[in-house]
Amino acid sequence: MAQSYVKAADLPQVIPVFPLSGVLLLPRGQLPLNIFEPRYLNMIDDAMAGDRLIGMVQPSGGAASLPRLSQIGCAGRITSFAETSDGRYLITLTGCARFRIASELPAQTPYRQVRAHFGPYEADLTAPPSGEGALDRETLLEALKAYLTTRGLDIDWESAETAPPEALVNSLAMALPFEPPEKQALLEAADLDERALVLTALMQIDAAGDNEDGAVIQ
Known part of the structure; x- marks a missing residue:
């Protein structure tokens, strides 16, 4: 069943993050992903057992093994899931809302988790009017x-x-x-x-x- 988020408080405070350079997720956008690394397979398993939310965030430098994270990311909900014969996951994330990273949690899972502050981006949860507005x-x-x-x-x-x-x-x-x-x-x-x-x-x-x-x- 699809989850509907009306306000920032409806979203979880702690979310797993997938650092991926050059990849952008925006509210209501659809992002297909091919998951094969064991730690991210684990992340998908845990997300599917919970609220299905994952934060997409770009690395911003630092060591390749543990890069710094950009402070702003976008959370998406897994809205499509399939498993291949060789153990990969093919998923689609549908963007929910952007977030600011308040802090990163000490590692207790193979993947990284952050405390996400959605408040500044609560408007992302409401689709804009379908008219042209200011779009040229x-x-x-x-x-x-x-x-x-x-x-x-x-x-x-x-x-x-x-x-x-x-x-x-x-x-x-x-x-x-x-x-x-x-x-x-x-x-x-x-x-x-x-x-x-x-x-x-x-x-x-x-x-x-x-x-x-x-x-x-x-």
Whole structure:
């Protein structure tokens, strides 16, 4: 049965975290994951036996074996689960709300756990209105076209032109191959309108990275 969270207090205070560089989860976004490391298989087992919540967070440096964690992540609920014949788990996380790491708990499990503060992001639990709001879809799509052309990529343009603003902005933010710091900037944008502005700017900067003479624009 699907779990509905209405306010920040409905969410658990302690959650397991999956540090993964360059991977972004946003509220109501869908993130497929292929789990094969024993510690994270253990984490999925424990999550499935509980509230099914996992925090996605990017490493921010430090030792590869125990990297520092970015202070802001996003919790997702396991909404799809399958086990392969070779023991891997194929799961889908559906984003619930962002959180700030208040503290990391002493290791008592093979995976890491944090005390998560959801209060500042309680608005994530409510889907924004389906109207355009402040989204400048025309400018965003122009930036997207230039970005994709530069990288030799393509998308379903009919879907891009008709998707609700949140679905469009968040799916592009999650799917496009931005660098980890850029992904973090998209995650930490205050709201959907700010995220759309950051997304548009990142695509414009990337597409304009080389001028006609081939010199890098600083």
